[in-house]
Amino acid sequence: MPERLVIALGGNALQSKDSAPTAEAQLEVVRKTASHIAEISRRGYEMAIVHGNGPQVGRILLSSETARDVVPPMPFDVCGAMSQGYIGYHIQQALKYALAARNRNYPVVSLTTQVVVDKNDPAFQNPTKPIGGFYSAEEARQLEQEKGYVLREDAGRGWRRVVASPLPRKIVEIGAVRLLWDHAIVITCGGGGIPVVENPDGTLEGVAAVIDKDFAAELLAEEVDADVLLILTEVEKVAINFGKPDEKDLDHLSLAEAARYAAEGQFGVGSMLPKVQAAMKFVRTNPGKRAIITSLDKCLDALEGKTGTAVTFA
Ligand SMILES: Nc1ncnc2c1ncn2[C@@H]1O[C@H](COP(=O)(O)OP(=O)(O)O)[C@@H](O)[C@H]1O
Numbered sequence: 001m002p003e004r005l006v007i008a009l010g011g012n013a014l015q016s017k018d019s020a021p022t023a024e025a026q027l028e029v030v031r032k033t034a035s036h037i038a039e040i041s042r043r044g045y046e047m048a049i050v051h052g053n054g055p056q057v058g059r060i061l062l063s064s065e066t067a068r069d070v071v072p073p074m075p076f077d078v079c080g081a082m083s084q085g086y087i088g089y090h091i092q093q094a095l096k097y098a099l100a101a102r103n104r105n106y107p108v109v110s111l112t113t114q115v116v117v118d119k120n121d122p123a124f125q126n127p128t129k130p131i132g133g134f135y136s137a138e139e140a141r142q143l144e145q146e147k148g149y150v151l152r153e154d155a156g157r158g159w160r161r162v163v164a165s166p167l168p169r170k171i172v173e174i175g176a177v178r179l180l181w182d183h184a185i186v187i188t189c190g191g192g193g194i195p196v197v198e199n200p201d202g203t204l205e206g207v208a209a210v211i212d213k214d215f216a217a218e219l220l221a222e223e224v225d226a227d228v229l230l231i232l233t234e235v236e237k238v239a240i241n242f243g244k245p246d247e248k249d250l251d252h253l254s255l256a257e258a259a260r261y262a263a264e265g266q267f268g269v270g271s272m273l274p275k276v277q278a279a280m281k282f283v284r285t286n287p288g289k290r291a292i293i294t295s296l297d298k299c300l301d302a303l304e305g306k307t308g309t310a311v312t313f314a
């Protein structure tokens with residue numbers, strides 16, 4: 001049986017820090033990302049792909065709000081759906097090409113995916129998810145006053161708008177993902193999924209939030225009974241004492257070690273911490289399985305156990 005992967009793609013798989021955040025620049029980065037994913041597919045793994053959307057949904061929202069005198073602004077959930085659509089389109093197009101270059105005529109499909117959140121999730125009272133671009137402290141103050149945004153300093157890189165990031169509870173389209181799994185590479189739960197709440201009468205309603213894509217990928221991995229949750233980001237390994245002279249890369253983290261380091265504050269809140277938490281949840285629920293945190297360009301070596309940080313139950 002081929003190993004089944006759920007791959008979570010981080011920001012660097014979609015955008016480069018060195019270029020303007022245009023659609024064209026994104027497609028160029030996505031083409032490189034797609035060649036890594038196509039190579040994973042060529043080695044015989046089955047997979048679904050989850051991607052982030054923080055920078056993209058923030059910019060769509062800003063465009064929509066800026067043009068409010070000309071066209072009615074799009075609600076937040078619709079902006080999330082738009083980000084899912086265009087990022088999925090880029091990955092779908094680039095991956096088809098990268099697979100064909102390896103003589104793999106394998107279908108790729110991106111699925112507009114809604115993810116149910118709890119409307120009483122405390123995250124709605126405490127926005128934490130950075131979206132869009134960066135501002136100076138002065139611009140941030142001005143935006144807070146003029147537009148009522150909430151902005152926070154983001155890891156020494158500048159100020160960013162933050163929005164609620166509730167936990168994913170249920171993937172609405174999971175039945176479609178399961179049907180598609182045996183026939184295609186499915187791009188799903190993009191941007192963590194379009195956040196919706198369930199009304200008492202069973203109807204769904206979009207809400208203003210951005211779900212963490214690593215947590216959504218974890219839920220998906222549980223739901224499709226994946227063998228591996230593969231979280232791809234900028235760093236090859238999770239470290240302790242990150243950014244300090246005594247920084248130490250970790251090849252392996254047991255659940256107990258991960259919990260201890262997390263309690264010590266070893267993982268960046270809003271960056272590495274959610275990845276480690278997602279990995280912990282996956283192996284807690286599936287004690288025989290593994291989660292891997294590594295960089296995009298090391299993904300194959302990491303799957304073969306040669307690098308990356310493997311998170312396992314024991
Ligand atoms: N303990 C740690 N070990 C490794 N990287 C860490 C650690 N704490 C924080 N980080 C940072 O977290 C980043 C990954 O988070 P982020 O960039 O938000 O993820 P994403 O790839 O999903 O966009 C790494 O590139 C690194 O800068």
Ligand SMILES: NC(=O)OP(=O)(O)O
Nearest residue numbers: 052053054191212213
């Ligand atoms: N939705 C989400 O987690 O996006 P980022 O990975 O871009 O923060």
